Amino acid sequence: MKSHEIARRWLDFFSRKGHTVVPSASLVSNDPSLLFTVAGMVPFIPYLTARETPPYSRATSVQKCIRTADIEEVGKTARHGTFFQMAGNFSFGDYFKEDAITFAWELLTSPVEDGGYGLDPERLWVTVYEDGDERDDEARAIWRDKVGVPNERIIGTGKADNYWNTGQAGPGGPCSEIYYDRGPAYGLEGGPAVDETRYIEIWNLVFMQYQLSEVRSKTDFDVAGELPQKNIDTGLGLERLAMILQGVENMYETDQVRPVLDKAAELSGKSYTSAEDPSDPHHADDVKMRVVADHIRSALMLISDGVTPSNEGRGYVLRRLIRRAVRAMRLLGVETAVLPELLPVSRDAMKGTYPEVETDFARISRIAYAEEKAFLRTIASGTERLEVAVQESKAAGRPLSGADAFALHDTYGFPIDLTLEMAEEAGLKVDEAGFRSLMQEQRKRAQADARGKKHGHSDMSVFNELLKAGNTVFTGYDELLTESSVRG
Ligand code: ATP
Numbered sequence: 001m002k003s004h005e006i007a008r009r010w011l012d013f014f015s016r017k018g019h020t021v022v023p024s025a026s027l028v029s030n031d032p033s034l035l036f037t038v039a040g041m042v043p044f045i046p047y048l049t050a051r052e053t054p055p056y057s058r059a060t061s062v063q064k065c066i067r068t069a070d071i072e073e074v075g076k077t078a079r080h081g082t083f084f085q086m087a088g089n090f091s092f093g094d095y096f097k098e099d100a101i102t103f104a105w106e107l108l109t110s111p112v113e114d115g116g117y118g119l120d121p122e123r124l125w126v127t128v129y130e131d132g133d134e135r136d137d138e139a140r141a142i143w144r145d146k147v148g149v150p151n152e153r154i155i156g157t158g159k160a161d162n163y164w165n166t167g168q169a170g171p172g173g174p175c176s177e178i179y180y181d182r183g184p185a186y187g188l189e190g191g192p193a194v195d196e197t198r199y200i201e202i203w204n205l206v207f208m209q210y211q212l213s214e215v216r217s218k219t220d221f222d223v224a225g226e227l228p229q230k231n232i233d234t235g236l237g238l239e240r241l242a243m244i245l246q247g248v249e250n251m252y253e254t255d256q257v258r259p260v261l262d263k264a265a266e267l268s269g270k271s272y273t274s275a276e277d278p279s280d281p282h283h284a285d286d287v288k289m290r291v292v293a294d295h296i297r298s299a300l301m302l303i304s305d306g307v308t309p310s311n312e313g314r315g316y317v318l319r320r321l322i323r324r325a326v327r328a329m330r331l332l333g334v335e336t337a338v339l340p341e342l343l344p345v346s347r348d349a350m351k352g353t354y355p356e357v358e359t360d361f362a363r364i365s366r367i368a369y370a371e372e373k374a375f376l377r378t379i380a381s382g383t384e385r386l387e388v389a390v391q392e393s394k395a396a397g398r399p400l401s402g403a404d405a406f407a408l409h410d411t412y413g414f415p416i417d418l419t420l421e422m423a424e425e426a427g428l429k430v431d432e433a434g435f436r437s438l439m440q441e442q443r444k445r446a447q448a449d450a451r452g453k454k455h456g457h458s459d460m461s462v463f464n465e466l467l468k469a470g471n472t473v474f475t476g477y478d479e480l481l482t483e484s485s486v487r488g
Pocket residue numbers: 067070079080081082083084085086201202203204235236237238239240
């Protein structure tokens with residue numbers, strides 16, 4: 001089942017259940033304090049917090065999302081994209097737990113010919129909130145008695161994993177997640193608490209049930225009582241379901257992403273092997289191809305939604321994505337401009353769902369290609385500076401200094417892994433520790449800046465999770481510190 005069809009079925013199903021179909025909002029969230037739309041619920045925040053009266057009591061959407069917080073996972077896990085689509089259903093003071101759970105089960109397990117996704121119920125596991133003597137027994141009972149999930153496949157997990165709150169006094173409540181078992185070839189038996197690679201999270205149901213009077217941390221808060229108006233917020237990863245329904249190994253091999261991966265393989269003359277294990281000799285190259293496929297699509301969708309490259313905020317995220325894709329292609333051995341080859345392939349894979357990427361392609365491609373050209377110039381000029389530093393260091397019989405590596409990074413935008421690689425080719429080590437401590441200092445300055453900027457955005461602290469995701473940009477001036485990231 002193609003991604004577009006998965007989305008269509010979702011909207012049809014919830015529309016039959018009385019939900020108003022709401023088109024995806026822009027990736028650039030209309031909340032000025034959020035960098036991007038990071039979840040399906042973002043456009044509905046005013047309704048979920050009862051600040052505004054919704055024009056409908058049930059809504060459904062397939063929302064474009066960007067999560068920069070997941071950038072380091074891309075290509076390494078099977079399931080994290082910087083861009084993805086979150087399918088959701090929402091109740092604003094209308095139905096609650098029982099309907100949310102039974103809708104989800106019905107849609108996932110109904111036969112394909114009846115409009116469902118036809119998943120094998122035996123492969124589904126669920127979690128419910130259970131933390132000490134606080135337990136969402138209601139949710140467990142619905143899963144077990146109404147739906148018929150065997151008790152052993154209902155896993156209790158605590159506040160850290162399975163409780164939603166806003167980071168301050170306000171609505172909060174338990175979650176319940178649905179996982180799909182990919183089978184013994186993918187890892188250890190025993191459910192999602194044991195192995196999140198074999199058991200892959202596909203859907204998160206949030207039950208906004210309580211009024212929290214004080215929130216000291218995500219896991220430490222006081223419940224004042226039940227909310228007068230209880231809400232449902234759910235999110236299913238479209239690409240994760242696509243990977244299951246299409247029988248592929250990861251989300252980068254699904255129909256809207258794979259063509260770019262194949263093009264990257266073709267351009268580099270490498271074969272893609274779906275390697276998942278880091279000890280597999282193909283793994284490093286396969287990760288790079290998956291990164292390229294992911295980042296090219298994210299860049300396409302971001303520019304389509306009006307973002308342009310710059311040195312801060314949203315534009316910086318876009319710049320970083322383009323640079324990482326270009327860099328990955330260079331490491332795969334392609335040194336010429338790659339975006340003119342890759343971007344049209346991504347456009348063609350996405351235009352079925354998002355026709356604007358085709359109608360607006362002249363503008364989108366102009367911006368993307370110019371950014372790549374500028375980066376290639378950066379690499380060219382940084383290379384000269386690097387060569388001088390290499391000669392000097394060699395003459396002095398010492399490694400390339402942290403200060404040199406930092407200057408290359410800071411002044412020329414020259415990524416550290418490129419410095420490491422090129423220094424190594426010249427038979428020279430790099431004082432990486434020195435480089436990282438200089439980066440750390442710069443990051444601290446950036447964080448202090450970001451904190452300074454936050455006042456006046458008091459609304460933002462309401463959504464701690466969202467803030468966390470968006471905030472990475474301010475600490476993210478560590479261009480391409482991938483494997484050996486100082487963030488560990
Ligand atoms: P995970 O634990 O796998 O990182 P999550 O708990 O962070 O996922 P949620 O915030 O619950 O994810 O988002 C709801 C759903 O959106 C998830 O169940 C998943 O299917 C999907 N999703 C979340 N992050 C991503 C991502 N980076 N790429 C693709 N799909 C995602």
